[in-house]
Amino acid sequence: MPFELWVALRYLRDQRFQTGLILCGTGVGVGVIVFLSALITGLQESIIERTLGSQAQVIVRPIEEIPRVHPMDGEVLAALTLERPPQRVRSIEGWRAIEDVVRRSPDVSGVAPTITGPAIALRGQGSIALSVRGIELESYRTIVDVESRLVEGRFDLAGFQVVVGTELARTLGTGLGGRVRIQAAGDRGGVYTISGIFDYSSQTLNESLVFVSLRGAQTLFGIAGGVSALEVTGGDIFEADAMAARIQDRTGLVAESWMEQNGDLLVGLRSQSMSSVMIQVFVILAVALGIASVLAVSVVQKAKEIGILRATGTRSRSVTRIFLIQGAILGGVGSLLGIALGAFLALFFANLARNPDGSATFPVALTPLLYGRSAAVAIAVGLLAAVLPARDASQMDPADAIRNG
Amino acid sequence: MRFEMVDGGDVPLLQATDVRKTYGERVVTQALKGIDLELAEGAFCALTGPSGCGKTTLLNLIGLLDRPSGGQLVLQGEDVGPLSDEARTELRGTRLGFVFQFHHLLPAFTALENVMLPLISRRGRATAEIREKAARLLDRVGLSDRANYKSTDLSGGQKQRVAIARALVIDPVLVLADEPTGNLDTESTAQVMDLLESFNHQYGTAFLLVTHEDSIARRCRRVVHMVDGLIASDQSGSLSPADRT
Ligand SMILES: Nc1ncnc2c1ncn2[C@@H]1O[C@H](COP(=O)(O)OP(=O)(O)O)[C@@H](O)[C@H]1O
Ligand SMILES: [Mg+2]
Numbered sequence: 001m002p003f004e005l006w007v008a009l010r011y012l013r014d015q016r017f018q019t020g021l022i023l024c025g026t027g028v029g030v031g032v033i034v035f036l037s038a039l040i041t042g043l044q045e046s047i048i049e050r051t052l053g054s055q056a057q058v059i060v061r062p063i064e065e066i067p068r069v070h071p072m073d074g075e076v077l078a079a080l081t082l083e084r085p086p087q088r089v090r091s092i093e094g095w096r097a098i099e100d101v102v103r104r105s106p107d108v109s110g111v112a113p114t115i116t117g118p119a120i121a122l123r124g125q126g127s128i129a130l131s132v133r134g135i136e137l138e139s140y141r142t143i144v145d146v147e148s149r150l151v152e153g154r155f156d157l158a159g160f161q162v163v164v165g166t167e168l169a170r171t172l173g174t175g176l177g178g179r180v181r182i183q184a185a186g187d188r189g190g191v192y193t194i195s196g197i198f199d200y201s202s203q204t205l206n207e208s209l210v211f212v213s214l215r216g217a218q219t220l221f222g223i224a225g226g227v228s229a230l231e232v233t234g235g236d237i238f239e240a241d242a243m244a245a246r247i248q249d250r251t252g253l254v255a256e257s258w259m260e261q262n263g264d265l266l267v268g269l270r271s272q273s274m275s276s277v278m279i280q281v282f283v284i285l286a287v288a289l290g291i292a293s294v295l296a297v298s299v300v301q302k303a304k305e306i307g308i309l310r311a312t313g314t315r316s317r318s319v320t321r322i323f324l325i326q327g328a329i330l331g332g333v334g335s336l337l338g339i340a341l342g343a344f345l346a347l348f349f350a351n352l353a354r355n356p357d358g359s360a361t362f363p364v365a366l367t368p369l370l371y372g373r374s375a376a377v378a379i380a381v382g383l384l385a386a387v388l389p390a391r392d393a394s395q396m397d398p399a400d401a402i403r404n405g
Numbered sequence: 406m407r408f409e410m411v412d413g414g415d416v417p418l419l420q421a422t423d424v425r426k427t428y429g430e431r432v433v434t435q436a437l438k439g440i441d442l443e444l445a446e447g448a449f450c451a452l453t454g455p456s457g458c459g460k461t462t463l464l465n466l467i468g469l470l471d472r473p474s475g476g477q478l479v480l481q482g483e484d485v486g487p488l489s490d491e492a493r494t495e496l497r498g499t500r501l502g503f504v505f506q507f508h509h510l511l512p513a514f515t516a517l518e519n520v521m522l523p524l525i526s527r528r529g530r531a532t533a534e535i536r537e538k539a540a541r542l543l544d545r546v547g548l549s550d551r552a553n554y555k556s557t558d559l560s561g562g563q564k565q566r567v568a569i570a571r572a573l574v575i576d577p578v579l580v581l582a583d584e585p586t587g588n589l590d591t592e593s594t595a596q597v598m599d600l601l602e603s604f605n606h607q608y609g610t611a612f613l614l615v616t617h618e619d620s621i622a623r624r625c626r627r628v629v630h631m632v633d634g635l636i637a638s639d640q641s642g643s644l645s646p647a648d649r650t
Contacts, residue, residue, distance in 0.1 A: 001530060001531070002529060002530050003525045003526050003528075003529055003530055003531075006525070006530075006531070010513040010514060011513060013513070014512070014513035305511050305512075305513075308503075308505070308511065309511070309522070309526065310470075310494070311468065311470055311497060311503045312497070312498065312502075312503060312522065312523040312526070312571065312572075312575075313494060313495070313497045313498015313499065313523050313526060313527055313575070314494075314498070314522075314523075314526040315491065315494050315498075315526070316490065316491075316494065318526060397471075398470045399465040399470040399471040402470075402505055403461065
């Protein structure tokens with residue numbers, strides 16, 4: 001064992017009480033960091049997962065109809081606004097070629113042509129506003145894992161079959177095999193048979209979203225052969241903005257990422273992260289001060305011993321290292337305690353409350369990355385905290401330190 | 406081995422010329438006012454004088470623990486004045502041994518480990534060779550049965566014997582001992598002095614011993630007496646070891 005490590009370990013062992021106290025302090029600090037990170041990351045992941053579980057990362061739509069400026073004779077300019085009729089579902093021109101272009105981008109892993117439009121469900125006397133989504137299951141399942149949300153029946157959209165949410169089925173007072181009339185603008189519509197019921201864990205989606213075949217939606221919204229959107233999925237969900245920008249560049253269409261569509265959510269998540277980081281910074285500061293003060297006291301207590309070591313030929317850089325190593329060990333061992341404590345707290349908390357389906361109400365994200373990062377931070381903090389005490393120790397005048405009396 | 410470093414043998418082990426030391430900036434203490442001292446290889450020399458006359462100060466300067474305010478110190482033909490702190494540490498770790506009156510050993514370590522420490526700190530890690538050498542020295546000071554005792558479990562005399570083994574483990578040319586028996590009873594004092602003498606005879610290690618006690622000074626071949634920062638008398642060869650009963 002290297003000399004400096006040997007002496008550092010001996011010193012830590014020798015002053016058991018101080019070592020124990022600061023290890024507890026560091027452990028509690030790192031525990032708080034691990035717990036907080038696990039909780040916040042877990043919550044955010046589950047929120048994002050819930051959001052993206054029903055939504056594509058990027059949605060490509062036809063370009064908005066904007067005022068066009070026509071140059072006229074002479075100096076006069078006239079602005080024309082093309083107001084599109086409300087509720088009209090518009091198709092992407094030449095969408096098959098565009099789909100090919102998008103699919104060929106290296107960051108894209110799935111593209112699904114879809115049609116989404118408004119309609120109403122009629123049953124008996126009642127009518128309910130719907131959002132009808134026409135999909136091809138084959139391509140759509142690369143975007144959203146709809147089949148995993150199915151709680152009853154099959155995801156079969158052939159012919160006049162429809163898959164509805166749990167809430168809608170309840171409101172309509174029907175179930176699998178039930179029939180529902182779906183009516184869109186322009187008096188287009190038909191009677192559909194419910195082949196499956198999904199649960200998106202979202203009140204809004206469960207009571208208004210229905211899936212029909214792409215072809216059925218084309219008929220319903222009067223855009224034979226067309227689609228109203230291309231839904232796209234790529235790799236890293238937080239790269240969706242960039243992916244959307246690239247698609248927009250390449251296709252000249254409007255490409256909107258989930259991040260743009262959920263601006264409020266992201267702002268919320270960011271400020272949550274920020275406050276968590278703030279708390280962690282202060283905890284780290286407290287840990288650093290704790291380690292630094294313990295080592296500073298130790299340097300004073302060991303002044304004569306350091307003097308003797310120096311007198312008997314120990315180099316001053318070795319003395320520096322002895323205290324730096326102590327700092328690193330305190331940080332490292334403290335972080336192990338803290339990881340154990342934080343993981344325990346997080347799991348305890350996660351088990352405290354459960355959703356009806358058995359999943360945790362407060363999901364926690366305990367990952368090797370979090371452990372590794374916490375340990376690295378704690379060791380670095382221990383080292384940094386030891387810098388000043390170590391410098392003091394190495395610069396001590398041995399003649400002063402060992403002067404008799 | 407170490408005698409080969411000295412050419413011709415006429416270069417003294419240590420040569421101090423007009424060494425001065427002042428402490429303090431506002432209130433200035435002149436601890437040493439011009440010391441001229443020469444120590445030969447293998448010397449066994451006592452340094453006596455009233456409290457506050459500058460004995461410890463002189464020892465610290467010779468031991469390269471402190472720098473003089475004036476004058477010159479030459480160790481084995483080398484002027485140590487211009488040496489860097491690193492070079493001085495190097496010299497302390499390879500040529501000089503220390504025995505202190507108080508706080509002898511590091512309490513976190515066993516007796517054997519204390520003896521090993523100076524070599525481990527030089528070589529970077531413990532080796533079997535270091536362990537053997539330390540064990541041999543511990544045996545030599547009569548403490549092989551206490552090798553694994555923590556220093557806090559040793560008596561004052563035992564601690565000082567461990568400290569002597571530690572000072573000698575690097576094969577120093579000169580051991581500086583500041584009142585090594587100041588805290589010991591008569592019997593331990595005699596044991597410690599016997600050991601110092603035997604190391605002096607056996608290995609030719611030079612010793613400079615600060616002491617108050619006449620009985621110890623009388624066992625030295627040379628006695629340097631200091632008063633108020635100056636050497637007052639320097640008596641050699643009053644008693645050769647053979648003359649003693
Ligand atoms: N670090 C210091 N600062 C100021 N004065 C000191 C210091 N060390 C020693 N002295 C003074 O120098 C003089 C000599 O001290 P010292 O060498 O310890 O004497 P001795 O060892 O002979 O008793 C004393 O007057 C002492 O007060
Ligand atoms: Mg003294």
